[in-house]
Amino acid sequence: MTALALLFALAAPLTYNCHRAATPINIDGQLNDPAWRRAPWTSYFIDIEGSKKPRPRHKTRVKMMWDDNFFYVAAQMEEPHVWATLTAHDSVIFRDNDFEVFIDPDGDTDNYFEFEINALNTGWDLFLPKPYRKGGKADNSWEVPGLKTAIHVDGTLNNPADKDRGWSVEIAFPWSAFTYRDAKHARPNPGGAWRVNFSRVQWRTRIVEGRYEKLPGLQEDNWVWTPQHAINMHIPEHWGYVKFQ
Numbered sequence: 001m002t003a004l005a006l007l008f009a010l011a012a013p014l015t016y017n018c019h020r021a022a023t024p025i026n027i028d029g030q031l032n033d034p035a036w037r038r039a040p041w042t043s044y045f046i047d048i049e050g051s052k053k054p055r056p057r058h059k060t061r062v063k064m065m066w067d068d069n070f071f072y073v074a075a076q077m078e079e080p081h082v083w084a085t086l087t088a089h090d091s092v093i094f095r096d097n098d099f100e101v102f103i104d105p106d107g108d109t110d111n112y113f114e115f116e117i118n119a120l121n122t123g124w125d126l127f128l129p130k131p132y133r134k135g136g137k138a139d140n141s142w143e144v145p146g147l148k149t150a151i152h153v154d155g156t157l158n159n160p161a162d163k164d165r166g167w168s169v170e171i172a173f174p175w176s177a178f179t180y181r182d183a184k185h186a187r188p189n190p191g192g193a194w195r196v197n198f199s200r201v202q203w204r205t206r207i208v209e210g211r212y213e214k215l216p217g218l219q220e221d222n223w224v225w226t227p228q229h230a231i232n233m234h235i236p237e238h239w240g241y242v243k244f245q
Helices: 003-008 034-038 175-179
Strands: 015-020 060-066 070-078 098-104 112-117 123-128 148-154 166-174 193-202 205-208 211-214 221-224 240-244
Touching (some): 034 060, 060 193, 070 193, 166 175
Parallel strands (some): 015 240
Antiparallel strands (some): 070 166, 098 112, 205 211
């Protein structure tokens, strides 16, 4: 068995039953719409390499729903010091703390989508014809007309003088976004499943002269819904299954 095949055999990806929203969800970042009450939380995120690694310092969990127009994603993240710096669309968002969504509609591990967002509601959307390890190159020309995103900070953004409770994200992906290069995946069939995963990038920081500064010499932490068994989000074979009820 090759090393990569061994990784694939380590653990089955997680599954989430995604319910249909009875009413449209207002995207304001606060996760208080009545529709969300029917949506279960995922398990709390673990380290990208799996449960044998230390438990993440801060809790992260996600809910999902869908309707005729959108795939809805909501994330809740504990964070004692919420900060962000990047404001330009399509910046390399993981240079800040961020939340990331990966979607492969047909589950063939090619032609998948990635979206990253920070606490300033700055987004980066990109398309991968195939994973980087197969020679894939990111296509930053993919954009999402009709995308809705919002952030809510439970505390104060970019203020080291106090302690925050966390931040939450709401995202509404229009189904039309996923027709890029493949019109047949405009939306899932009820009872069908898409391959999906989520990542939270978290940097260790210190406070220097009243501002946040990354600790030098340390790599970021990567916390995920279903483990990749490697420090690499671009192994779609390890993403979870979202079943549309």
